[in-house]
Amino acid sequence: xxxxxxxxxxxxxxxxxxxxxxxxxxxxxxxxxxxxxxxxxxxxxxxxxxxxxxxxxxxxxxxxxxxxxxxxxxxxxxxxxxxxxxxxxxxxxxxxxxxxxxxxxxxxxxxxxx
Amino acid sequence: xxxxxxxxxxxxxxxxxxxxxxxxxxxxxxxxxxxxxxxxxxxxxxxxxxxxxxxxxxxxxxxxxxxxxxxxxxxxxxxxxxxxxxxxxxxxxxxxxxxxxxxxxxxxxxx
Numbered sequence: 001x002x003x004x005x006x007x008x009x010x011x012x013x014x015x016x017x018x019x020x021x022x023x024x025x026x027x028x029x030x031x032x033x034x035x036x037x038x039x040x041x042x043x044x045x046x047x048x049x050x051x052x053x054x055x056x057x058x059x060x061x062x063x064x065x066x067x068x069x070x071x072x073x074x075x076x077x078x079x080x081x082x083x084x085x086x087x088x089x090x091x092x093x094x095x096x097x098x099x100x101x102x103x104x105x106x107x108x109x110x111x112x113x114x
Numbered sequence: 115x116x117x118x119x120x121x122x123x124x125x126x127x128x129x130x131x132x133x134x135x136x137x138x139x140x141x142x143x144x145x146x147x148x149x150x151x152x153x154x155x156x157x158x159x160x161x162x163x164x165x166x167x168x169x170x171x172x173x174x175x176x177x178x179x180x181x182x183x184x185x186x187x188x189x190x191x192x193x194x195x196x197x198x199x200x201x202x203x204x205x206x207x208x209x210x211x212x213x214x215x216x217x218x219x220x221x222x223x224x225x
Contacts, residue, residue, distance in 0.1 A: 048212055056212065103159075
């Protein structure tokens with residue numbers, strides 16, 4: 001079946017603009033994760049959704065970052081007033097259920113803030 | 115706190131074995147993973163091991179876990195040029211879904 005998909009694959013934006021990144025998890029997966037991969041910080045956890053539970057937002061770096069998951073499926077990560085340090089590859093992963101299941105990653109969205 | 119460390123670079127000759135090492139600090143880790151990332155691609159799950167296991171073998175891959183020393187290794191037998199990639203180890207604790215990743219080890223395979 002189809003894997004995790006993300007769009008766009010590349011996004012170039014100007015400093016100060018808002019961006020939205022989309023993730024479509026594997027069908028039937030109830031858990032969804034966002035990570036960020038940057039040169040200086042490596043791979044960092046951002047946020048985790050599990051079913052109808054309140055999301056774990058402990059990895060979000062600032063209040064400019066937010067994410068939602070509609071209908072328990074598609075998720076959107078929003079970055080407001082982008083800064084150059086937000087430039088990174090944003091990776092989405094999904095797993096069948098919660099904390100014990102293997103996470104499968106999408107190809108990522110490369111965000112460049114000029 | 116949670117921390118995962120890996121060496122940054124490993125170079126081997128084609129046909130040799132590669133051993134990539136990883137150390138972690140969280141003793142409550144339940145699962146430990148190895149992911150592979152090829153240039154421009156996402157993370158591909160290679161294998162994982164549950165914390166009550168010492169070893170897991172899957173074709174050319176052997177994972178060894180020393181829980182006492184919090185040390186994890188990935189051995190790739192008969193390394194091929196197609197194995198050239200960045201390898202990430204990651205830990206997951208029992209009370210959270212998030213993965214904590216190491217910095218990644220770049221494996222270079224010379225023909």
